[in-house]
Amino acid sequence: MSEIEKEKENDEEVDEEEEKAKFIADTIKACNIAKEIRELIKPKVQVGIKILDLIEEIEGEIIKRGALPSFPCNISINNIAAHYTSPSFDETEIEDGDIVKVDFGCHVDGAISDQAFTVCFNSELDNLVKASEEALQNVIDNIKPGAETNVLGGIAEDTIRQYGYLPINNLSGHQLERWVLHSDKTIPEIKLPYGEKIEEGEVYAMEVFASTGLGTVHDMPNVYIYRVQPIRIPLRNKLARKMMTFCANNYRTLPFAKRWLVKEFGFKVRLAIRELTMKKIFYEYHPLADKQGSFIAQKEHTLLVEHDSCKILT
Ligand code: MN
Numbered sequence: 011m012s013e014i015e016k017e018k019e020n021d022e023e024v025d026e027e028e029e030k031a032k033f034i035a036d037t038i039k040a041c042n043i044a045k046e047i048r049e050l051i052k053p054k055v056q057v058g059i060k061i062l063d064l065i066e067e068i069e070g071e072i073i074k075r076g077a078l079p080s081f082p083c084n085i086s087i088n089n090i091a092a093h094y095t096s097p098s099f100d101e102t103e104i105e106d107g108d109i110v111k112v113d114f115g116c117h118v119d120g121a122i123s124d125q126a127f128t129v130c131f132n133s134e135l136d137n138l139v140k141a142s143e144e145a146l147q148n149v150i151d152n153i154k155p156g157a158e159t160n161v162l163g164g165i166a167e168d169t170i171r172q173y174g175y176l177p178i179n180n181l182s183g184h185q186l187e188r189w190v191l192h193s194d195k196t197i198p199e200i201k202l203p204y205g206e207k208i209e210e211g212e213v214y215a216m217e218v219f220a221s222t223g224l225g226t227v228h229d230m231p232n233v234y235i236y237r238v239q240p241i242r243i244p245l246r247n248k249l250a251r252k253m254m255t256f257c258a259n260n261y262r263t264l265p266f267a268k269r270w271l272v273k274e275f276g277f278k279v280r281l282a283i284r285e286l287t288m289k290k291i292f293y294e295y296h297p298l299a300d301k302q303g304s305f306i307a308q309k310e311h312t313l314l315v316e317h318d319s320c321k322i323l324t
Pocket residue numbers: 113114124125126215217310
């Protein structure tokens with residue numbers, strides 16, 4: 011190897027190390043903001059409150075602190091596990107007896123925080139919340155370099171089953187990378203025959219769901235959250251073209267809300283969204299639910315894998 015080539019290789023290594031450090035620093039910033047907002051919002055999750063008001067407050071607090079939402083704030087109630095965010099003018103209020111999951115995060119230059127907590131207004135479900143919290147803690151206690159994702163999934167499952175509930179077999183924790191909310195590496199919440207090894211320096215959003223239902227979620231019909239896919243094909247609708255460019259520039263690879271588009275472009279977005287989803291330029295995040303009448307609790311933290319353990323960042 012020539013001297014110039016050697017030097018170039020060294021430079022690249024330094025850049026990579028620098029980027030890793032910067033990624034972790036930015037992630038910590040995003041997590042600190044999420045932590046602050048969680049403490050501010052938790053006491054406001056009350057019966058009679060409109061969830062749209064909570065969602066807008068959370069997203070507003072993120073922006074006030076100089077970050078951006080890493081995905082639309084999700085407030086999922088009862089048998090809905092995830093991916094519900096209010097549409098514009100959503101009148102849904104929290105009712106007595108509800109179990110409410112508040113899942114939000116922000117990003118600093120694409121470095122993401124992702125966390126969730128559950129507030130329960132049905133004392134019969136207090137153990138369901140406990141099951142999800144304890145399962146997450148047990149997994150966290152075992153995350154370190156070399157730990158296997160399928161074994162971690164088994165720990166979550168065992169904890170939840172000890173309470174007499176089911177984990178959700180088609181949801182999982184996920185590695186976070188800059189501008190990537192759901193990276194390839196995942197941590198399930200069920201025992202699996204094989205997995206991958208956790209490595210030092212990785213960042214994960216580990217989340218655990220405990221359910222009184224079937225332990226599997228299915229897509230609900232109406233979609234409120236999208237993401238731009240890296241596909242460029244001709245679009246007939248002028249607004250669709252405009253929206254595609256807007257979303258690619260503003261949200262890049264991260265999810266965004268239909269509600270945000272309505273705010274930007276008005277109610278005429280419906281037709282444009284239809285073309286964009288039909289052509290698969292917009293990926294659709296359907297709200298995910300277990301069977302009617304069941305209840306789900308969720309707990310999630312963003313974690314940094316350290317030398318011999320992991321650190322909760324949120
Ligand atoms: Mn989340």
